Amino acid sequence: MEKVRRSEDEWRALLTPEEYHVLREGGTEPPFSGEYNDTKTVGVYRCRACGAELFRSETKFESHCGWPSFYAPADSDAVVLLEDRSHGMVRTEVRCARCDSHLGHVFHGEGYGTPTDDRYCINSVSLTLEPAEPQ
Template sequence: MSEFVAPSVIKSDSEWRAELTPEEFAVLRQAGTERPFTGEYWDSAQEGVYECRACGAELFTSKEKFASDCGWPSFYAPLADGTVRYLHDNTLGMERIEVRCTACDSHLGHLFKGEGYDTPTDERFCVNSVSLKLRSVEQQ
């Protein structure tokens, strides 16, 4: 796993609660998960940059997004090294790799490797739509 880098955006739970919806807080700050096939971006093909909904850090782009049919937005790589960090996750009785925003330490989703997708990395960053905000090409 990657070396821990202290977040640059630090807020109390009460500050996060004031800025985020209850669903956003549950996912981003408490490592929850939205239901599959319900999120805003799971099947979006719109071009742009996906930012952390909590702090606005740029995390992924539509160029690395692919259709995995898993019910959540899937990316084969982050925008750049160091934009996300990884943690071991043993919840729910399975071994997984949690993905968090490096800038604010918000939960984004999980990383799965070696599933056989025809992508350059054979990795699937399975990210909650509620953790992201798309800045479309038109907005740039």
């Protein structure tokens, strides 16, 4: 996968202020506010910054956490996981492997009842949804 590299000025020109804050500064949208939190549309979720395929709708589940939740990325190489010690806690940050944009966090082994027992808690503003072609 070819990496996408842009200057911060280029990112600011491409993204809205909210998108820039989440994707480039590691911000978070308010819970239950994102456009994909409750969607059931079948398709592919892509990085809003670079278009890389990140998640598929068949791995999306209702976690009731306030953000879209997935139990696995589309491909193990689609995301990068980093230790995040901000806000007085230890979490695992999820970033786009192609453009290094912040997506959200992943939580492991908390009884989610999913095939992986993982919850990728992803900001809607960091995603775009490409609906599947009607069959």
